[in-house]
Amino acid sequence: MAEPAFIFGRAESPGGIQPPPTRLPFVQGIVLLLLALVGGYQLLGLWTTTLEPVSLQGALLVGTLVCGVWGAVRMRRSLRLRAFAKEHRTEPWLWDHPWTQETVAPQLATGPLLRPILGGLAIVGLLGAFGYLAPEVLGPGTPEKQRLGGGFMLLALTTSGLYVTWRFLLRAFYRRWKARRVFGRVSLRLPQVPLSLGSRDTVELLPEHDVPSLHSLTATLRRIHQVTRTKGTGKSERRITTRTLQHEHTQELDFEGLRADRPLKIPLTFLITDARSSTWRQLGEEVSWELEVLGFTEQGKRLAMNFRLPVYVTAATRL
Known part of the structure; x- marks a missing residue:
């Protein structure tokens, strides 16, 4: 279960601006522990009879142990993360997403196998x-x-x-x-984590190898408001997700092909006057920032990359 951080007495940010509350991490592992309890109950029932084969009892025992251990580990980690989040309520970028200063474009990553x-x-x-x-x-x-x-x-x-x-x-x-x-693999390097709302920053695009055939390249900065609602009841119940584009700015990049030894600098501006424009997440609703880099080669091949950006209200924010 996740609650908005303001329930625990969220204080204002160091910059004196009250950012929107971001929900605390969920407690995980409960379902696995329940499955382990059900498996243990069934196992006790099998031990009282000799009609079931030993192999079935062994398989149930292994499954029960795996679910129990996995659930206990996940619950311990999630509880520790929730405790950490409560101590850093005004710094959600430390716990609400695995932000890194250098990120590989998901579209050019091999991903899970x-x-x-x-x-x-x-x-x-x-x-x-x-x-x-x-x-x-x-x-x-x-x-x-x-x-x-x-x-x-x-x-x-x-x-x-x-x-x-x-x-x-x-x-x-x-x-x-x-x-x-x-x-090849293309990464985006940030000057720091997080990026401050109301500031100007320059990020760097880092290609793995040279792409000299690239003849056009654009960068689009977007702020997206996403709402997920449940409509209907029973069999007619369904979840509807609505994505609203709140801000968009596109710029043509001046470059001479992508060079592995020369990062491509992209200036970004976050001059927004509303604290709710920062990154935040609640149950069924969130605001996120993303940077899309789009290019085309002379052979007509399309390069499309999308990076999530950690844009928050910080001590450097002055709205």
């Missing part, structure tokens, strides 16, 4: 099942009507499975890999 691995295994399984069932369904001993109907169903199910695997497990990884092969 779990999804492509699962996607590869799913494709192998689908093709293997198709190869195993096709001779039986399409064999000469099968009646013609059953062969046509079974063949159509087998082909449709295999095609649907391959599409779903590609759509949800492999497509994003392929796009990142394709962009990474052309542009």
Whole structure:
């Protein structure tokens, strides 16, 4: 459960400006601990009878221990983070997001390998099942009507499975890999964390290798207000997320190709006169800043990067 920090007597920021309250981190691991309790209860029931195999009891014991240990570790970490957040209520950038001074563009990062691995295994399984069932369904001993109907169903199910695997497990990884092969890894380096609301700062774009074919490059600074609401009840209940663009500024960058030995400097201005324009997050509502860098090569390849920015009310803010 997460509460807004002002419930715990949030003080004003060092700059004398009251920023919007940011919710404290959630307590995690509760569901895993509940699963461990349920597994322990079931395990006690199995021990009172000799009808169940030992292997089932062993599997349940392992699952219960894993859930219990994992839940306890996550709960301990989240409680420590909440305690830290309460002590630094006026410095939410220390705990509300894993901010770093240098960030790799998510669109050019390899990302977690779990999804492509699962996607590869799913494709192998689908093709293997198709190869195993096709001779039986399409064999000469099968009646013609059953062969046509079974063949159509087998082909449709295999095609649907391959599409779903590609759509949800492999497509994003392929796009990142394709962009990474052309542009390499590109990072954004901040002068400090956080960036102060009401100030001017210069960030640096750091390419992994030279991209001399780039002929246009623009940088767009945006402030986005996102609201998530639940509408309806029961089976008709649904969550609707609305993103509202509150501020946008685009500038053409003066450059001579991306150079690995020469960071590209991007000046940014956060001259906003409302403290609620800083980064904050509550249940179902948040305001965030992002920097989009968009470019095109002479071959028509598109470079699109998006970085989240830590823009907060700090001691340097003077609105």
